[in-house]
Amino acid sequence: MSTAGQVIKCKAAVAWGPAQPLSVEEVEVATPKKGEVRVKILATGVCHTDAYTLSGKDPEGEWWPIIFGHEGGGIVESVGEGVTSVQPGDHVIPLYMPECGQCKFCKSGKTNLCSVVRSTQVRGLMPDETTRFTCKGQKVYHYMGCSTFSQYTVLLEISIAKINPKASLDKVCLLGCGITTGYGAATKTANVQPGSTVAVFGCGGVGLSVIQGAAARKASRIFAIDKNPKKFEYAKKLGATDFINPDDYDKPIQQVLTELTDGGLDYTFECVGNTKLMRAALESCHKGWGESIIIGVAGAGEEISTRPFQLVTGRVWKGSAFGGVKGRSELPNLVEDYLEKKLEIDMFVTHQFKLENINKAFDAMHDGFGDCIRAIVNFE
Ligand SMILES: NC(=O)c1ccc[n+]([C@@H]2O[C@H](COP(=O)([O-])OP(=O)(O)OC[C@H]3O[C@@H](n4cnc5c(N)ncnc54)[C@H](O)[C@@H]3O)[C@@H](O)[C@H]2O)c1
Numbered sequence: 001m002s003t004a005g006q007v008i009k010c011k012a013a014v015a016w017g018p019a020q021p022l023s024v025e026e027v028e029v030a031t032p033k034k035g036e037v038r039v040k041i042l043a044t045g046v047c048h049t050d051a052y053t054l055s056g057k058d059p060e061g062e063w064w065p066i067i068f069g070h071e072g073g074g075i076v077e078s079v080g081e082g083v084t085s086v087q088p089g090d091h092v093i094p095l096y097m098p099e100c101g102q103c104k105f106c107k108s109g110k111t112n113l114c115s116v117v118r119s120t121q122v123r124g125l126m127p128d129e130t131t132r133f134t135c136k137g138q139k140v141y142h143y144m145g146c147s148t149f150s151q152y153t154v155l156l157e158i159s160i161a162k163i164n165p166k167a168s169l170d171k172v173c174l175l176g177c178g179i180t181t182g183y184g185a186a187t188k189t190a191n192v193q194p195g196s197t198v199a200v201f202g203c204g205g206v207g208l209s210v211i212q213g214a215a216a217r218k219a220s221r222i223f224a225i226d227k228n229p230k231k232f233e234y235a236k237k238l239g240a241t242d243f244i245n246p247d248d249y250d251k252p253i254q255q256v257l258t259e260l261t262d263g264g265l266d267y268t269f270e271c272v273g274n275t276k277l278m279r280a281a282l283e284s285c286h287k288g289w290g291e292s293i294i295i296g297v298a299g300a301g302e303e304i305s306t307r308p309f310q311l312v313t314g315r316v317w318k319g320s321a322f323g324g325v326k327g328r329s330e331l332p333n334l335v336e337d338y339l340e341k342k343l344e345i346d347m348f349v350t351h352q353f354k355l356e357n358i359n360k361a362f363d364a365m366h367d368g369f370g371d372c373i374r375a376i377v378n379f380e
């Protein structure tokens, strides 16, 4: 029976306040308005950024109650007025970075940072300043324009990538954030060149995807750096050549790396969100040309620092959001790469949980000595 045009009651994991466990509740999901699409979520990954905002450290994340999740895969249930690019039944990936094609950023050809709805999205609202979720009579906020920890969610049409339905949503959901972010940071933001040397600080879902991107670009040497040696097994399978646990050394990691690489690396990537490591990553770069890409997200009030001399002498500090990938026009190609076995995704899915156990997915991610790369919540 069609649910189009009706409010849907379904289960969602609601965060009622910072640093509290999520609570699985019945929520009401309103019909999609003009330019909006309601999507049945089949699977979602849990990214470190969900935990970051839940912790209360996100200066832009002060909106409770909220439904987190931004790494999902689903099927369009119904569409609002004026929606033309997707229809019920289409397989889609929600995008926290929309692609409107019209704004100054989209038209620049220089960035994927579409900003047309950012001012409402960061406040947990749809562009009309309202939300599509309620729970126990209260308004519930959206997260990053996605809220994939719900059986149904409402997204903007510009925040949806339509993908090949042959791809399993419980795998390609990871293209909604972690894998695209890391792979794109290597292949687009840094544009790693063949034969170059690379160091990746932090080998979670994002860092391992940087390694996969650097290997695809035929980097000659790829250093995987992590405090948890269990991550090295995955790093090796994805193409890393050298493995470093900073705890094994009694000197700064930048000194270790510059000594091992005749003066430093061509590219380094920070994939943890630790500002000291961001400095170490920059200072591990080769004088004259080394580029360091910040991907990790740091807490409110934290700042990066280095001696300006590091930049004066030719090192470059850059950042990357969603790997510089434009979601609607470029993400579907990554799904095709996955189907053609050119892009590894399956290996990243190390843990699977039902929605009822979503807090265990967070526990798995936080286990600093565990083997979790990505925990997936399966709704089916
Ligand atoms: N810029 C973006 O678009 C974007 C997108 C996704 C995630 N992120 C951010 O990227 C970071 C990584 O995300 P993730 O989902 O891969 O996280 P994750 O928790 O899966 O992985 C982090 C890894 O870092 C390692 N680590 C922690 N402290 C370390 C240290 N001091 N030295 C070396 N290794 C250390 C951990 O053992 C773990 O393997 C987070 O800060 C997340 O918020 C940014």
Ligand SMILES: N[C@@H](CCC(=O)N[C@@H](CSCO)C(=O)NCC(=O)O)C(=O)O
Residues within 6 Å of the ligand: 047, 049, 050, 058, 059, 060, 061, 097, 113, 118, 177, 297, 298, 299, 300, 321, 322
């Ligand atoms: N609200 C945080 C910033 C968070 C942040 O940097 N988010 C990344 C995506 S992380 C996905 O896991 C991003 O894309 N940022 C670009 C943007 O938000 O426009 C803070 O204020 O520190």
Ligand SMILES: [Zn+2]
Residues within 6 Å of the ligand: 047, 048, 049, 050, 070, 071, 177, 178
């Ligand atoms: Zn993420």
Ligand SMILES: [Zn+2]
Residues within 6 Å of the ligand: 098, 099, 100, 101, 102, 103, 104, 105, 106, 107, 113, 114, 115, 116
């Ligand atoms: Zn735009």
